[in-house]
Amino acid sequence: xxxxxLLREDPERVRAALARRGAAxxxxxxLELDKRRRQLLPELEGLRATKRRASREIGERQRxxxxxxxxxxxxxxxxxxxxxLEQELQAVEAERERVLAAxxxxxxxxxxxxxxxxxxxxxxGRRGRDHVELAGRWLDLEAAARTSGSRFVxxxxxxxxxxxxxxxxxxxxLEGEQHVPVIPPVLVRERxxxxxxxxxxxxxxxxxLAEDDLFLVGTAxxxxxxxxxxxxxxxxxxxxxxxxFSPCFRREAGAAGRDTRGIFRVHQFDKVEMFCFVRxxxxxxxxxxxxxxxxxxxxxxxxPYRVVDIAVDDLGAPAAKKxxxxxxxxxEGRFREITSCSNTTDFQARRLEVxxxxxxxxxxxxxxxxxxxAVAVGRTIIAILENHQRDDGTVEVPEILHPYxxxxxxxxx
Numbered sequence: 001x002x003x004x005x006l007l008r009e010d011p012e013r014v015r016a017a018l019a020r021r022g023a024a025x026x027x028x029x030x031l032e033l034d035k036r037r038r039q040l041l042p043e044l045e046g047l048r049a050t051k052r053r054a055s056r057e058i059g060e061r062q063r064x065x066x067x068x069x070x071x072x073x074x075x076x077x078x079x080x081x082x083x084x085l086e087q088e089l090q091a092v093e094a095e096r097e098r099v100l101a102a103x104x105x106x107x108x109x110x111x112x113x114x115x116x117x118x119x120x121x122x123x124x125g126r127r128g129r130d131h132v133e134l135a136g137r138w139l140d141l142e143a144a145a146r147t148s149g150s151r152f153v154x155x156x157x158x159x160x161x162x163x164x165x166x167x168x169x170x171x172x173x174l175e176g177e178q179h180v181p182v183i184p185p186v187l188v189r190e191r192x193x194x195x196x197x198x199x200x201x202x203x204x205x206x207x208x209l210a211e212d213d214l215f216l217v218g219t220a221x222x223x224x225x226x227x228x229x230x231x232x233x234x235x236x237x238x239x240x241x242x243x244x245f246s247p248c249f250r251r252e253a254g255a256a257g258r259d260t261r262g263i264f265r266v267h268q269f270d271k272v273e274m275f276c277f278v279r280x281x282x283x284x285x286x287x288x289x290x291x292x293x294x295x296x297x298x299x300x301x302x303x304p305y306r307v308v309d310i311a312v313d314d315l316g317a318p319a320a321k322k323x324x325x326x327x328x329x330x331x332e333g334r335f336r337e338i339t340s341c342s343n344t345t346d347f348q349a350r351r352l353e354v355x356x357x358x359x360x361x362x363x364x365x366x367x368x369x370x371x372x373x374a375v376a377v378g379r380t381i382i383a384i385l386e387n388h389q390r391d392d393g394t395v396e397v398p399e400i401l402h403p404y405x406x407x408x409x410x411x412x413x
Contacts, residue, residue, distance in 0.1 A: 020312045021104050021313070027103075034096060054078065105347040118307045128386060129386070134393060140155075140156060151265065158407040163270065165406035166375050169400065175243065179243035179274060186248075193215055198222065205250050206250075217246065220271065220272075225354075228277060247270050262382065271376045271377060276290070283368035287342075287343040290372040291325075298339075305327045320342075321343045329387075338373075342371055348369045354367050395409060397409060
């Protein structure tokens with residue numbers, strides 16, 4: 001959520017930034033509603049003061065045995081006007097909050113208009129079998145379709161051991177980078193979705209348990225962001241860094257006909273997610289640090305990738321800047337997104353009321369939050385299978401995963 005004070009004091013800057021995201025008209029609508037709200041508040045206070053004076057006058061007249069009918073009539077008129085203004089104020093405030101909630105974050109000035117490749121690693125360009133052929137029956141899509149419908153999967157045998165090894169290795173790596181491992185709840189209330197900026201924006205992607213008013217998360221970012229909701233943290237305790245492992249659930253609405261083969265785009269998958277709470281002045285360097293960890297992970301797995309500065313049109317609503325790693329997939333003969341890393345500045349912190357108290361004793365300030373994929377398990381398995389395939393159709397599993405229980409090789413069943 002944007003700072004209302006910034007909208008009032010520097011509307012031109014906000015308007016120009018949001019114009020890049022196609023949302024400039026929201027600024028004028030917010031300012032119109034905010035102005036009306038600030039007009040109504042003192043008018044209401046004046047009416048309430050008038051009512052209090054009239055009430056005292058009525059009481060005094062009645063105690064003296066005097067006629068108070070004129071004062072009573074005046075108070076009734078005032079009360080009617082007060083109720084009308086209260087109703088208008090309620091409507092104005094609700095619409096003002098709706099408009100404010102609809103505004104995406106302000107993109108950084110260096111966010112490109114078109115995606116920009118910053119660098120690459122490894123040898124891309126190889127072609128080969130895709131992950132469905134390489135995994136064989138260890139990847140059982142047919143049984144999952146009978147059980148749950150399309151875009152679900154049974155992982156079996158060596159793929160299970162590969163997943164568990166990936167997760168354990170990634171969590172230990174993150175722990176070495178001062179990220180506390182967390183297994184968060186995957187059912188959350190609406191506020192958690194709103195707080196991260198997924199609501200209102202991506203409701204069509206979220207599974208809902210209507211009877212319990214709970215929602216299945218599409219990423220551990222959602223519960224991790226709420227870990228310190230309504231808290232005032234101490235500056236000396238920042239940064240707070242977490243590595244969350246969770247199943248994730250996405251309806252993939254609007255994805256009909258896209259990525260229907262295999263497990264690149266499914267309704268349920270597991271993921272290790274990084275999440276950080278930092279001081280505002282540290283968020284840019286923290287973003288670079290998270291991307292560096294992502295690169296370290298995929299270099300260790302020997303997966304060719306490129307680092308992409310995401311275009312402004314493709315930023316999620318909370319993000320001020322987003323960097324993706326795209327892995328080369330020989331089975332498709334192209335780069336595909338395998339991780340994402342976003343600096344959301346104070347956008348989420350304002351919605352969730354996460355602040356810190358500066359060491360100099362100044363008033364509490366909002367933290368900045370950042371999130372980044374460490375390992376999206378399904379897509380990482382795809383990248384391992386396709387990039388480490390041998391000519392005979394077997395797969396050599398990266399050596400770094402062997403101590404964590406991964407098989408040394410995978411043969412199609």
